[in-house]
Structure formats: structure tokens, C-alpha cells
């Protein structure tokens with residue numbers, strides 16, 4: 001094992017439990033807006049539709065086909081349309097409420113605090129995320145993990161998005177790290193793993209669902225505690 005000094009974490013779906021937190025926020029909004037009374041859709045269907053639409057919209061964002069404002073314009077408009085939900089507020093307003101609420105949810109993946117405490121003693125820890133400054137800072141603060149990280153590079157403050165090499169380069173220069181002493185940890189094959197690989201950075205694929213990949217990553221883990229064996 002190479003001697004690393006800097007560890008770059010992805011945030012969503014790697015440390016911060018995006019799905020659990022999104023579901024919590026959506027359940028609350030579903031109740032608040034009494035969606036069960038105005039549409040033939042259960043809480044679970046509402047959340048399932050959100051995940052489907054949200055993933056395809058974020059895919060477009062990561063590929064530079066849409067901008068942040070379009071996420072907000074399109075997301076709940078599409079979901080409401082598909083589920084035939086007609087609220088007295090605009091889908092864009094609903095999205096604002098969702099984006100205010102969701103980042104305040106505190107679920108992180110099992111072992112997050114333990115492993116960050118352990119790693120913090122031996123490495124400099126940083127974040128590279130394709131999210132937005134305000135949203136990502138709120139998530140880290142509410143989940144009480146913000147104090148672990150030195151440098152936080154977002155797609156907003158870097159004006160680039162994983163897998164683009166520019167965002168990795170900026171993370172290195174901001175943290176004063178060299179490529180050889182750095183490693184990236186993330187869940188997303190396209191943005192984190194291919195991004196790091198093409199940039200020449202070692203990487204660890206966080207793959208709790210045991211998905212298949214054609215291209216072998218430098219390392220692969222199913223749970224965060226396994227990082228103790230690697231780092």
C-alpha cells in the first residue's frame with residue numbers, strides 16, 4: 001500500500017446518506033401537503049418517482065447538459081406530472097421547500113464518524129462534490145461531519161464537475177497535495193471513479209450495493225469500516 005497523505009471524499013451517497021435523507025424530507029412534505037388526499041399515490045410511490053427523476057436530472061447536470069436552475073425547474077414539475085399531483089403551490093416552490101429541508105437531515109452511512117475519526121489522526125481529509133456550496137455545507141454541518149475536512153471543493157466553487165480533471169486539479173492545489181500522495185473515495189462510477197482514474201489519482205470505489213464494473217478500480221469496499229484495512 002502506497003503511503004497516502006490526502007484523502008478526498010465524495011459526499012452524497014458516500015458519507016451522507018442521500019436516499020435516507022431525501023426519503024425523510026419527502027415523507028414530511030407529503031404529509032404537510034396532504035398529497036394522499038389529492039392524488040392516487042402512496043408515500044413510497046412518491047419517493048420512488050423522485051429517485052427516478054432526480055437521478056436522470058443529476059446525470060444531465062453532471063454531463064453539463066443542464067444548469068442548477070434547471071434542476072429546480074424540472075424536478076418536481078416532472079414528478080407531479082407523472083403522478084398527476086396538482087398542488088396549490090408551483091412545483092418550483094415545492095422544490096425550494098425540499099431543498100431547504102433535505103440537507104438538514106442527519107443520516108450518514110454506518111461507521112462514518114468512526115472512520116473519519118480514525119483517518120483524521122493520520123491523513124488530511126477533504127471533500128470533492130458535484131453539489132452546491134450552500135446545500136453541501138448545510139448537510140455537513142447538520143450531520144456534524146464538517147469539522148473533519150480541510151478543503152471542500154464543490155462544482156459551484158470550482159466551476160467544474162467530476163469527472164472533469166479541473167475539479168481534481170483544483171482540489172490538489174487548494175489542499176497542497178501531490179497526485180501521488182492522494183486518493184479519492186466515492187460511489188459514482190462515472191464521476192468519482194472514472195474521474196479519478198482519468199486524472200491519474202488512485203481511488204476507492206464505495207460500492208455497498210455490489211454493482212458490477214467493467215473497469216477494476218484501485219480498491220473497492222462495501223462498507224466504510226473496510227477503509228481501516230486499506231488506509
Ligand SMILES: [Mg+2]
Pocket residue numbers: 010011012013014186187188
Ligand atoms: Mg456520490
